[in-house]
Amino acid sequence: AGKGLARGYWNLPDETNKRFVPDPFYPGERMYRTGDLVKWTEDGELIYLGRIDHQVNIRGFRIELSEIEAQLLTLDSVKEAVVTTVKDASDQDALAAYVIT
Template sequence: NHSLRYLLTGGDKLKQVKPVPYQLVNNYGPTENTVVATSGIINPDQGTLPIGTAIANTRFYIMGSLYDLSPPGVPGELVIAGKGLARGYWNLPEETEKSFVPDPFYPGERMYLTGDLVKWTEDGELIYLGRKDHQVNIRGFRIELSEIEAQ
């Protein structure tokens, strides 16, 4: 396509790209944060493809198992905060309480525990590594494998 200037991707892990005559922009974001929370232009020559950096009014933390901040290169859970964060889950106060927790760095604000494992690169981009639970994404739908097992 000779008129295409940008192609935006998202919704699944971008595994490989080929050189193209347009800019490929990889996006990431859970519904709990207005769908897009990171964005970054992809270079086809990169080895591991990043999910970008935080968009405006969005904060990220990568936290270890004790909710300590992870340095670059160390995997941890991606935690999102900022203006785009949802108030919680409609009529699910227990789920809301588990996933939307107080932000220790911004008193009075909340952050969302995504369940996604990521790590920082040295230049500040995020690399998606997978899930910390057994949730999978099929055609944009989140599915808990334990629900299938229970059936």
Template sequence: LRPWFERFGDQQPQLINMYGITETTVHVTYRPVSLEDLAGDAASPIGEPIPDLSWYLLDADLNPVPKGAIGELYVGQAGLARGYLKRADLTATRFVPDPFSARGERLYRTGDLARYRQDGIVEYVGRIDHQVKIRGFRIELGEIEARLAQQAAVR
């Protein structure tokens, strides 16, 4: 970000960080980025949910985590996909009942880890698994590791 701000400043054009996942209507959060973001030690402040979505930072028992604690990011409401086409098993593990809804809504388990900073900003901190993305394609590092381990020339 530093070269961007050195060239353009942080007002015009304004740089926007949008966190998104395929299982929603592409974007989940919106946050204007400023020079202040360079001053802190934040990994990646991701903003606030766009109007047709909600989010929660939850522990393994689906309880909200306190400020400063790391939790998994769950997303819900109208912008959420119905599930995975012809993958009922995967849909059942990733799209879970929303414990905060009386209307039978669902939440999507993103696999992304985040925390509320003391100033209330949500900061992305990593993945719950070893998945990475390259040009938008999900790569499971465990699958690569398993294939490499099958090769006689690899120890």
């Protein structure tokens, strides 16, 4: 929310309406609905609990796992696909795709 908020997604009005919602704290303004899940504490702080979607952050890149799955499913030989995160040999997050051909 605030002055730096984008106007929306370019040529994606449905996605814009889904993500850019009325700001309950400032009537007439909008805020961006992220996939972050948080809760308020009694003293007004927010505690981050995780994500409500399948987006992950690997080495600074935000990745939507379902988008990779959708691309895998465009291949004629792939019938089902699941993408998840795993730890690589150096204990860093990496992507792994599992497919049924």
